[in-house]
Amino acid sequence: MELGLLQVWEGGWISAILRGAAITIALGMASMAFGAVIGVGCGLIKWARIFPLTLVVDFYTSVVRGVPELLIIYLLFFSSVEFVARVAAAFGYEGLAGNGYAFTIAVVAIAAISGAYSTEVVRGALAAIPSGHIEAARALGIPGRRIFRRIIAPQMLRIAIPGMNNVWQTTIKDTALVSVVGLQELMRVAFVGAGSTRNPFIFYFIAALVYLAITLVSQGGFDWIERLLRPRTRK
Amino acid sequence: MNFELVFLAVPTLAKGLRLTAMLTVASVAIGFNLGLALAVMRLSNNRALSGFAKGYSTVFRGTPLLVQLFLFYYGLGQLSFVRDNPVLWWIVGDGAHCAVTALALNTAAYTSEILRGGLMSIPGGLVEAAQACGMSRLLCFRRITFPLAIRQALPAYGNELVLVVKGTSLASTITVLEITGHAKRLMSQTYAILEIFAIAGLLYLLINLVLITLVRLLEAHLTRYLPR
Numbered sequence: 001m002e003l004g005l006l007q008v009w010e011g012g013w014i015s016a017i018l019r020g021a022a023i024t025i026a027l028g029m030a031s032m033a034f035g036a037v038i039g040v041g042c043g044l045i046k047w048a049r050i051f052p053l054t055l056v057v058d059f060y061t062s063v064v065r066g067v068p069e070l071l072i073i074y075l076l077f078f079s080s081v082e083f084v085a086r087v088a089a090a091f092g093y094e095g096l097a098g099n100g101y102a103f104t105i106a107v108v109a110i111a112a113i114s115g116a117y118s119t120e121v122v123r124g125a126l127a128a129i130p131s132g133h134i135e136a137a138r139a140l141g142i143p144g145r146r147i148f149r150r151i152i153a154p155q156m157l158r159i160a161i162p163g164m165n166n167v168w169q170t171t172i173k174d175t176a177l178v179s180v181v182g183l184q185e186l187m188r189v190a191f192v193g194a195g196s197t198r199n200p201f202i203f204y205f206i207a208a209l210v211y212l213a214i215t216l217v218s219q220g221g222f223d224w225i226e227r228l229l230r231p232r233t234r235k
Numbered sequence: 236m237n238f239e240l241v242f243l244a245v246p247t248l249a250k251g252l253r254l255t256a257m258l259t260v261a262s263v264a265i266g267f268n269l270g271l272a273l274a275v276m277r278l279s280n281n282r283a284l285s286g287f288a289k290g291y292s293t294v295f296r297g298t299p300l301l302v303q304l305f306l307f308y309y310g311l312g313q314l315s316f317v318r319d320n321p322v323l324w325w326i327v328g329d330g331a332h333c334a335v336t337a338l339a340l341n342t343a344a345y346t347s348e349i350l351r352g353g354l355m356s357i358p359g360g361l362v363e364a365a366q367a368c369g370m371s372r373l374l375c376f377r378r379i380t381f382p383l384a385i386r387q388a389l390p391a392y393g394n395e396l397v398l399v400v401k402g403t404s405l406a407s408t409i410t411v412l413e414i415t416g417h418a419k420r421l422m423s424q425t426y427a428i429l430e431i432f433a434i435a436g437l438l439y440l441l442i443n444l445v446l447i448t449l450v451r452l453l454e455a456h457l458t459r460y461l462p463r
């Protein structure tokens with residue numbers, strides 16, 4: 001059998017791939033959650049043009065969106081490895097290059113990338129809120145914080161959902177890049193499997209199928225949320 | 236900042252710049268034409284053609300570029316009929332050729348979605364008027380539909396170009412030494428990680444700035460009839 005389907009089955013690779021997929025999803029979700037927090041914070045700063053901060057945010061989003069993700073991941077991993085090893089050695093832990101550390105750095109890297117894209121989505125959503133709504137709320141004498149909670153936030157959320165869907169899709173695909181620095185996620189498992197069984201085709205094919213399944217399922221989920229949040233208006 | 240290091244790094248990374256630019260140009264040139272063909276297929280009334288285009292764009296947009304790259308480079312290289320076929324082996328056997336193929340196929344999927352949006356935005360009356368004038372379908376596409384669609388799609392296509400430039404960095408994972416490949420090598424040789432990152436990042440930002448400016452100029456040229 002040229003493709004080695006049997007080897008995949010007998011070598012216990014199926015469970016390894018599923019474990020890798022679980023790590024990919026966990027990594028994607030954690031990065032997306034942190035990215036969304038960064039996005040809302042920076043998006044608000046960019047929308048309100050809070051003076052010195054808006055320059056910092058502009059710098060952050062244009063650098064992260066203009067430089068390849070791989071380069072950012074290399075920067076964070078290589079610059080942190082030495083630092084973390086030194087800190088760990090100072091506290092008497094040798095060989096801390098375990099999965100927990102790799103996962104943390106991976107979340108930082110992917111969250112930084114996804115945060116930059118979320119910022120633009122949130123800023124766009126805030127800009128899409130009709131200014132009349134906010135003026136009307138001010139005219140009614142509603143205090144600023146409640147305007148945000150009752151008028152701005154709900155609309156922003158609804159408008160941002162399709163954009164956040166796109167960010168999520170790119171985020172889950174970006175997690176594959178972390179494999180180059182050795183976190184045992186889906187792509188890494190496929191890489192290791194391809195190397196040890198010498199059947200790269202079937203392993204990368206399975207990995208592609210799993211990624212496709214993840215994106216298709218989450219697409220369905222986002223469509224459902226979008227339908228749920230659609231305002232109930234008269235036709 | 237260490238100046239000796241800068242003198243070492245800049246010429247090396249500039250060498251990578253040429254390869255990055257070549258990878259980008261080649262994959263965009265192939266990917267745009269493929270994407271245009273896919274967009275037209277997607278909008279055709281033929282079920283099989285539009286189904287194929289839809290499936291193609293779902294698969295290529297639903298999987299990471301890295302997986303596609305490895306599947307082509309390592310996966311197809313394993314199959315004996317690919318290795319025995321000189322044309323296929325020319326594509327798959329070399330890292331740069333393989334990277335261009337994968338990038339072109341990937342960007343074609345995104346381009347097809349962008350162009351489809353542009354093509355769908357054209358008012359039906361324009362096409363009907365062209366038909367009433369007796370234009371053939373090809374002439375109508377060349378003179379009416381395509382110029383209007385591209386004008387509509389250009390801003391989104393500019394973003395896609397930036398994504399292609401960033402995508403070329405993945406070629407470094409299959410032995411192609413473009414900017415990121417050289418940067419990674421220099422990082423592990425010199426340990427001056429932040430400096431190398433800054434220089435490599437600036438080169439990428441420079442490419443993207445040039446591309447975006449070109450797209451803006453083209454857009455201004457195409458919409459020159461509009462009042463400003």
